[in-house]
Amino acid sequence: MFAPEVVEPVVDRLAALAAGGRVLEFAIGTGRVAVPLAARGVSVTGIELSEPMLGQLRKKADLPVVVGDMATATAPGRYSLVYLVYNTIGNLLTQDEQVECFRNAARHLDPGGRFVIELGVPELRRLPPGQDAVVFTAEQGYLGVDTYDTVRQHLVSHHFTFGEGRQARLGRCPQRYIWPAELDLMGRLAGFELESRHADWTGSEFTTESSSHVSVYRRS
Template sequence: MRQDEIWDTETALSYDTPGVGMFAPEALEPAVDRLAELAGGGRALEFAIGTGRVAVPLAERGVPVSGIELSRPMIDRLRTKADEEAIPVVLGDMATARAPGEFRLVYLVYNTISNLLGQDEQVECFRNAARHLAPGGRFVVELGVPELQKLPPGQQALVWHSEDGYVGMDTYDVLHQRLVSHHFRFGEGREARLSRSPHRYIWPAELDLMARLAGFGLESRHADWRGAEFTAESGSHVSVYRLPG
């Protein structure tokens, strides 16, 4: 599964869920608040900007936002909310593409760095963030913690969500540090619709080493956008890395 095949027109048209899920105010507003604070009045760049879930409300806060995005259909969906002048977007890979100008903040939300399926590509993503930042600039990564402790010995699959009409399941390849997220959607009939996305999961310590290779230091790590303490039981983290100067 290539990323350009996953983020196609059908996915782009169904991606937004206004008011619920990751678009719910309780999920979105703390992220926008924190990113606006970290931008400090400067320019921000979102890697994998998608349909503008975060970028549009951040721009509405007065933060100048640009983006990099691999999927043309996702950009087209973003363009129904904000034009190129309001939120400029470069079509390309977040590990290599270059957006014009210098930024105070680069951010990457909702596990998106794991869409890069090799360690080398993930390291290059950090280096690309560093290339875009002014001295003292920050790179923010929101990422889940691998749930391997929940896998019984010999089992490779984990159901992480279940509700009427939907089951979410991850299958793990622990040898290659990969997982595939499976999303089953169904009604009252016998048929279900399946969508899948591959990921390379990253432990926090490995993420910190990637940051060091790109010249960053870890400034803070919390369990969520509101600043909850990150512990051994946390299922995700928001990590803020900063360049010297």
């Protein structure tokens, strides 16, 4: 995800959407997107809950960051663009929290400002009948498996990393998955209208076969 060919289209699109205005990143993390965006001359502020991630960010750049939850924390001032990348809204594990994230974005935006979300499409069509797990990546030294709880609309991504020995390191990431139509309704509840939806940051058409989307909402 840190490769230039992955990051540059994201930065290109966000810089264009910012149109010279101030930008706020929810869950800024280690600055994978924010640091190169700031290098373009865009004024970037962040909100981040993880102190270890902030420690990594501060080794790269001196960007203003508010420590807190992206659904409730407040950054100073108003912005022309708020954005969330790489499925991060799914880290909020209830529908109510996800709606509050939209409302928090609206509170930070100028009238007509935009909220951009990058999010995967739930891959329930790949689930075999009667099973609740699907392998999303299998390669040398790494195995990725998603397990689904379709009642609560939760999934857990399990990341198995293998070395030379017989043991593996396991990391887990719980999320609440969101269908595109549900995401649009969250936006409407917070005073947004869907402006565009594409399959990626370069503007490819979003279809029934798309595995992710970049959705741009405009504050009414």
